[in-house]
Amino acid sequence: MPIHDWTRVYAGLFHDFHQSWSIFIKNAMNAGLLPKGLTALVEQKVSTKETDVLTVDQLADGEADRGSGGTLLTMTAPATRIVRKSSKEFYSDLANRIVVKHQLGRTVAIVEIVSPGNKDSKRAFREFVEKSVAFIRAGVHVLVVDLFPPTKRDPFGVHRAIWDEFEDEDVLFEFPPGKDRTLASYDAGREKAAYVEPIALGEALPDMPLFLFEGHYIKVPLEAAYQTAWSFLPRELQVIVETGVMPAGAENSAGQ
Template identity: 30%
Template sequence: MPLRDHFRPPVDDQHSWEELHGQWPAVIVQQLRPHLPPGFIAGPRVHPGSQIEVDVATYEKDNAPPFAADTSDGGGAVAVWAEPTVEVEALLDFDEYEVRVYDVQRGRRLVAAVEIVSPANKDRPESRRAFVAKCSALIQQGVAVSIVDLVTTKRFNLFLDLLETIGHTDPTLGDPPPPTYAASCRAVKRGKKTLFQARSHHLELGRPLPTLPLWLDSERVVPLDLEASYEQACHDLWIA
């Protein structure tokens, strides 16, 4: 079945993209279960961020003079240098739609993560940096990361942003890179070298989704069948 555009009519006239993003991780977990070796488990993690807007114009500019210590009553006071010069709402809570795979025989060690990109992950530079930093940190910790991006309304490619953090690119995705894509990546040790490995695909509307490798360790890999889980999630939600 074809990939739909969940961010434009006619699909988003009847279904919010959040419905798919909320359902899909659970379906992925169900479909991974028969493929995972003994000792490995998967679980969904869905955490919509608070969507706080960063507004640098909201800092206080009272007409009162700077605070000065008043010691007339013998008490202490907050020093002038302790007063903030800027006070803003911070974007510290981010969207997370993901599946995490653990090796329970090694103390529930996280070995793989499937990150489903939301519009909020792509809409601002700080949001994109936070998403890339999270993926980069996971990979540095030995976690294999798969990124799935169906967001058609934002042109940014976070997988290529991730590659740029290590000084590389992926010529197979073309120039300009597509806004919708799927990729699996990991870091592996080869002697004294650390190699970054990835497999990426351009996701096209009207075409089936690919199967990605979900690496569990240096030897074991299981299929991440995006098409099967995506279609099941759409079926469950009555998305035609």
Template identity: 30%
Template sequence: MPLRDHFRGWLDQEMKWHSFHQAWATYIAEALTTRLPEGFRASPNVQTAIEIDVAAFGGARTPPRAPTDREEPAWQPSGGTLTLPFEVTEPATEVLVHGRRDGSYLAAAIELVSEGNKDRAEAREAFIAKCETYLQQGVGLVIVDLVTTRAANLHDGLLARVSPTAPVWGERLYATAYSPQGKNGAAKLTVWQEPLAIGAALPTMPLWLLHGPCVPVQLEATYEDTFRRLRLPTEGP
């Protein structure tokens, strides 16, 4: 199902982005759960010291899945759009404390951009700083920006923070994925960039798990599923 404009016109009248945003995060997390290996789990709309739309946790004490007759082969993403030099810190204190507290650690995060993330310089800086912290801790990240009413590119702002030599992309709507790997002077950040367009299908993005494999985030399938479950029309009057 092609991407719709959630911020102007008939769909904005049917349901505000905030409501769709929360539901989509839930269904993305639900879809991820079927693909995560043992010991990982996905949670939507995580509210801690910071807000994460969809989080993947490692170290969870989850019961093993029953074996199936036909196991799907491990999913492999295409090559990244670009690779940048990047320093991954040792495991951050915040992650270590979290791990000791409840036996789990943040392994990956998915951010669905809202208008509030882009409307003021302070909000943009807060979003970028949050995402930079994930990457510095070695946490895999996916950003999805469908906001048609604000021109700021948070991805470009993030890359400018982590690597001053990164090229400026400038897309208004996009999905991006980030894999920080390595340390001790040999670290790198691999980036996947997919431009989005109203009327076009959404891509599948790679989500890299800290201490785990890469799993697909099926944006198109979960986007369509959200419309169906919320009983939203796919076309205006």
């Protein structure tokens, strides 16, 4: 299914789809993708300051069974268009995020689906970037899904804003022609790594890696979950998304 242009509809409609999509991603992860001992939850807020963040070293000591259940992939690097690594650090309030937690309650990884509100102001965008960076620095792996085009807050996309906090690269990230939406997965191990897939409207979403341990990841079925969430959207709302045309009078009651 091609990616829809969600910029043409009011933010509340994407928020509803966002919530549904998050649930189906979570369900897919819990239906056999995650190894034993890890669970995906949908949560509204996750603190980067929680004292029980599960580190890579703790996981390596066997607190989660990497060889039992799930489809955990090993050291083969994910196949994305762009890969960045950094050794310099070797050693929107209503929106839900998907959180992968160890059975002891410690956060291992999160999936962030960008909402319009995350780019609506300098403050909101800065908070999103700082939050993502803080998670990665705390050893929490992050997958960012951004179906919205760059704004004046992020003219080069959300990935570049995040990655600039880790690496001052000579060759800066730029979107390939015609591909201005971003999928970016961050391995928060000792050597930070970013796996980036720029995408375009009309393209199907690829499965993206979500790291659970340094160098080890599962593939998140973004497209399958998107299709399922779309199938539950009432047809009249599907038409609004597909055409960008609101019913008469709906603009005034949409809560824009």
